[in-house]
Every structure is written in structure tokens, then in C-alpha cells.
Amino acid sequence: MNNEQMSDVFSTLSQAMLPAVTQEMRSVLRANQTQTDLFYGMLHYHMGWVDEKLQPAQVHAGKRIRPLLTLIACQAAGGDWQQALPAAAAIELLHNFSLIHDDIEDASHTRRGRLTLWKIWGMEQAINSGDAMFALAHLAMARLSQRGVEPLKVVNSLRRFDETCVQLTQGQFADMDFEKRAKVSVADYIRMITGKTAVLIALCAELGALIAGADDETTAHYAAFGRNLGLAFQVKDDILGIWGDEALTGKSAASDILTRKKTLPVLYGLDQSWEMRQLYAQTDHNEQFVPQVIAILDEVDARRFARQKAIAYSDSALEHLAAASPQGEAAAALQQLADRLLQRNY
Helix, strand or coil: CCHHHHHHHHHHHHHHHHHHHHHHHHHHCCCCCCCCCHHHHHHHHHHCCECCCCCECCCCCCCCHHHHHHHHHHHHCCCCHHHHHHHHHHHHHHHHHHHHHHHHHCCCCEECCEECHHHHHCHHHHHHHHHHHHHHHHHHHHHHHHHCCCHHHHHHHHHHHHHHHHHHHHHHHHHHHHCCCCCCCHHHHHHHHHHHHHHHHHHHHHHHHHHHCCCHHHHHHHHHHHHHHHHHHHHHHHHHHHHCCHHHHCCCCCHHHHCCCCCHHHHHHHHHCHHHHHHHHCCCCCCCHHHHHHHHHHHCCHHHHHHHHHHHHHHHHHHHHHHHCCCHHHHHHHHHHHHHHHCCCC
């Protein structure tokens, strides 16, 4: 099957799956009722379904890659993707819970081109909304039994869901802790992005396989595929954050450096260059700060180092996907999804 055919398969499956995921989430969040109170209305606002006056709205809320991965993995592992809909919805709700709290912790005023929840209704109510989204994500998982998923699979899925929740908070803890630490190693960073980003993507593929009834070894390969996919994507994003084309990435290539964000290329540069450590030790910087940092990063070959890491994670992801032996058109769709996320134009 060539790339064009694979792309058609992915698009075809997405067109069927995404509306079903949205409907499942709307049901969990009680968005189909004629009257909505503010408690649920705030959640609907964050999801992009209503405006701040709780009137119907349509706001692009991302590509929903995580729930799609869950459903496609389920079908590729020999299952019925519709049985996995509660898990796909739960994962997307869990992701959105983390965004609500991230916006508060990062003091972010906007998300998806609109004011964040806490900027409209206050920090206290936004924290409570995030807590509600977290609890409702768990209730979404419990709906697996209504789809005919065997009780043992439901229990194991809930256990893996909760274990991943702990890992996500550990990753967020490390991310916030790094802001106060003068020295962070490359190994520390990899552990942080594993918890903050990769474990949730790993869970998507793992739950799909688990619900499909795949054996332990196959399920582990699906999980490793997702984990390495997440690591490769994050490292690629780090590279584009410094050397990417602003017209394509949509953000200034200088922003990560100006904010002294601890990304993989920066941490490698700090480890390799005394001059860069001196620059970062300064409390203020002039207009030469960004070009000086980029010059040092180029000098120590930080881009090549990060790119090699991204390629290694990409190759590992594809190896685990092959070892999982996905079947049918969903196998082609998974390959296409991986190709889209791992394209090496960085």
C-alpha cells in the first residue's frame, strides 16, 4: 500500500472515529442537555463547544491525535474500535484536565485563541473545573463495561489509566521544578518529557491493544510504540522551537531562548559550553543574547545531537509497531499517523 492509499485510510478512519469520540465526550460532560448550568458550562467552554456566555460555538480544539491513536490501535490489534470509545474519550478529557491546570500554573491568558478558563471565571473556579474534568475522565473509563468490554479488561484499563495519571503529575512536577534549578541534565530532561508527554501517548496505544484482547507482549509493543512516538515528537518540537521556520511553526524561533526554556538542545549546549553557561547566568540580556546562544548551539552541534535523539526514538517507535504486527487497514493508518508525526524536516 503506497503513501497516498495509506493517507486515504487514515482520513477515512478519522472521519468515522472523530465524531464518535466527540459524541462520547459530550455525553460524559452532559453537553447534550437543553439547559446547561455554569458548572458544566465552564467545561464546555474549555472544550470549545460554547462561548463565555455559554452560547453554542465551534472552536478548533486540536487534531485529537490521542483518541484517534487509541481507536486505530484497537482496530489494528483485532478489536472493535467502537468498544474503545470510552477510553478514547477519557484520554482526551484527561489531557484537557491537564491543560486547564497548566494554564493556571503557567499563568497563561489564552488558549486556542480565547481567554483561558481562569481568566474568565477566576483561579479557584478553574481549579475546581480541572478537578471535575479529571473525575469525569475516570467516569468515562467506567463506561467501557457498557460497550461490552470484559470486566477484567475494564479493571486493567482503569489501573493503567490511574498509573499514567501519577506519571503525568510526576512529569509536571519535574517540569516546574526545572524552572527553579540551575542545573538540569539531559537524562533529567528525558525523564521529565517521558512523564509529561510520552506516557499519555503510550497509554493511548496500550489501551487500544488491551481492549482488543491482545496478549501481554503485543500490548507492550503498542505501548512502547506510543512512548517512543511521544519522545520523538517532543524532541522534534524542541528543535523546531529554535531552528524552525516561523511561518510554519507559528511562533517566534527566539521565544524558547528568550524565556530560557530548558529544552533538549539548550541543555546539551549548557553541558558542552562554559560560555553558554555564563550567558544563562546573567539576570538580564541584550539584543545579542539570542544570536549568541544560537551561535554557541551551532558550534557545539546541539541541533545534530537532538536530531540524532529524535531519529533514534522514531526508529524505535517504528520497530515496536512492526513487532506488534498490526492488521488490516488500521495498520496502514497507524503507519501513516507515525509518518506524519515523525517526518524528518527538522
